[in-house]
Amino acid sequence: MEKALECAQKARCIAPPTPWAGCVIAKDRTILSSGWTEPPGGEHAELVALKKLSNKNLQGATLYLTLEPCCHRGRTPPCIDAIISSGIKRVVIGTTDPDPNIRGKGVELLQNAGLEVELGLLEEKIEKNLRSYFHHKRHGSSYTVIKVVQSIDGCVKAENSAALSIIGTEAGKDSHYLRNQSQALLIGAKRVLHDNPHLTVRHVPLEGSPPLRVVLDHHDTIPLNANIFKTENASTLCITSGRKERNELLLSQGVDTLSWNKPGPISCSFIQKELAKRGVLQLLIEGGIITISHFLQEKAFHELVIYTGPKILGKGGKRFSEGLSLSSFAESPFLNLVDTQQFGDSIRLTYHHVALALK
Ligand SMILES: NC(=O)c1ccc[n+]([C@@H]2O[C@H](COP(=O)([O-])OP(=O)(O)OC[C@H]3O[C@@H](n4cnc5c(N)ncnc54)[C@H](OP(=O)(O)O)[C@@H]3O)[C@@H](O)[C@H]2O)c1
Numbered sequence: 001m002e003k004a005l006e007c008a009q010k011a012r013c014i015a016p017p018t019p020w021a022g023c024v025i026a027k028d029r030t031i032l033s034s035g036w037t038e039p040p041g042g043e044h045a046e047l048v049a050l051k052k053l054s055n056k057n058l059q060g061a062t063l064y065l066t067l068e069p070c071c072h073r074g075r076t077p078p079c080i081d082a083i084i085s086s087g088i089k090r091v092v093i094g095t096t097d098p099d100p101n102i103r104g105k106g107v108e109l110l111q112n113a114g115l116e117v118e119l120g121l122l123e124e125k126i127e128k129n130l131r132s133y134f135h136h137k138r139h140g141s142s143y144t145v146i147k148v149v150q151s152i153d154g155c156v157k158a159e160n161s162a163a164l165s166i167i168g169t170e171a172g173k174d175s176h177y178l179r180n181q182s183q184a185l186l187i188g189a190k191r192v193l194h195d196n197p198h199l200t201v202r203h204v205p206l207e208g209s210p211p212l213r214v215v216l217d218h219h220d221t222i223p224l225n226a227n228i229f230k231t232e233n234a235s236t237l238c239i240t241s242g243r244k245e246r247n248e249l250l251l252s253q254g255v256d257t258l259s260w261n262k263p264g265p266i267s268c269s270f271i272q273k274e275l276a277k278r279g280v281l282q283l284l285i286e287g288g289i290i291t292i293s294h295f296l297q298e299k300a301f302h303e304l305v306i307y308t309g310p311k312i313l314g315k316g317g318k319r320f321s322e323g324l325s326l327s328s329f330a331e332s333p334f335l336n337l338v339d340t341q342q343f344g345d346s347i348r349l350t351y352h353h354v355a356l357a358l359k
Pocket of ligand 1: 147148149150155156157187188189190191192194195216217218219220221264265266267268286287288289290291292294
């Protein structure tokens with residue numbers, strides 16, 4: 001199953017919104033075949049692995065699958081039919097699929113067809129790996145990761161200075177891989193006005209489709225020639241005031257729009273639900289300070305990834321949480337440190353929001 005999970009990881013960036021699964025077929029302690037989920041519309045992991053063995057006698061073989069096989073016709077035919085007709089008699093499954101069309105039915109149908117099914121091997125590890133998919137299916141909302149790049153003294157921005165590179169090249173590459181694992185990247189209007197970012201996956205090879213770029217601009221302040229509105233290489237969704245002329249201008253440039261015309265800030269849970277409808281399993285918040293603070297204030301995040309680079313920004317430097325106001329220490333979100341990585345002189349810390357990350 002460890003090998004099947006390694007296979008699943010190969011589909012991490014290409015499969016969404018389909019869940020990334022991995023499959024290994026083994027007999028007498030030898031791996032006969034393996035596979036992972038193809039991009040949407042393509043084949044699921046078990047079909048990829050089985051096709052490599054067509055016409056082979058699979059008596060006595062075991063099929064290891066990280067996620068329960070589908071039993072309904074979606075973009076592809078049901079996978080359980082292929083497993084049953086392959087002649088394999090034993091299937092080991094990591095975890096059941098929370099999709100309401102499946103949710104245990106795949107296991108049941110295999111058992112009804114006389115196959116021996118073992119369920120739950122490496123379940124916790126697989127659920128953690130698929131947490132954005134599980135969250136999306138259970139809550140109809142996008143799993144949200146806040147990314148922060150800061151100096152040793154905890155600043156994301158020096159006083160009155162343009163954007164600067166705080167972290168080293170390797171950490172920068174890692175942050176682009178994090179982008180690639182997300183189906184949408186979100187920034188606030190001021191970040192566009194200050195930095196004019198492209199917000200695309202660079203410095204690492206792009207796997208799958210480029211993430212959707214989302215920009216919060218409900219006062220319609222961003223100039224139409226901003227890089228974020230150039231849609232040749234990646235799509236953009238702009239949250240606007242809802243003014244008809246502005247929306248039409250953006251649409252004529254290929255920018256999708258979503259209107260927010262209620263008083264007050266745009267609700268973060270509204271954004272998460274709207275993006276979930278567009279197939280965004282994981283949303284990456286890329287700043288700036290005001291935008292991040294809205295997500296912190298609304299407790300609308302599941303993970304916090306902090307890159308710290310070897311710089312000191314000193315007096316006037318701004319912290320990522322500047323806009324968060326807490327009435328007492330008890331209100332501070334409770335976070336669990338789940339991973340630390342070093343990239344040269346820079347480090348990455350990953351925290352889960354204890355109350356929300358794996359629900
Ligand atoms: N080191 C890092 O990790 C990092 C990352 C990103 C940015 N930065 C730096 O941070 C600076 C920009 O940050 P910033 O804090 O000034 O601004 P920002 O967060 O980029 O943009 C804030 C603006 O976005 C809109 N917005 C954000 N959240 C909203 C919500 N929930 N509802 C409605 N509107 C919302 C508002 O636009 P309106 O004003 O129209 O209401 C708000 O004024 C840049 O200098 C950038 O270099 C650093």
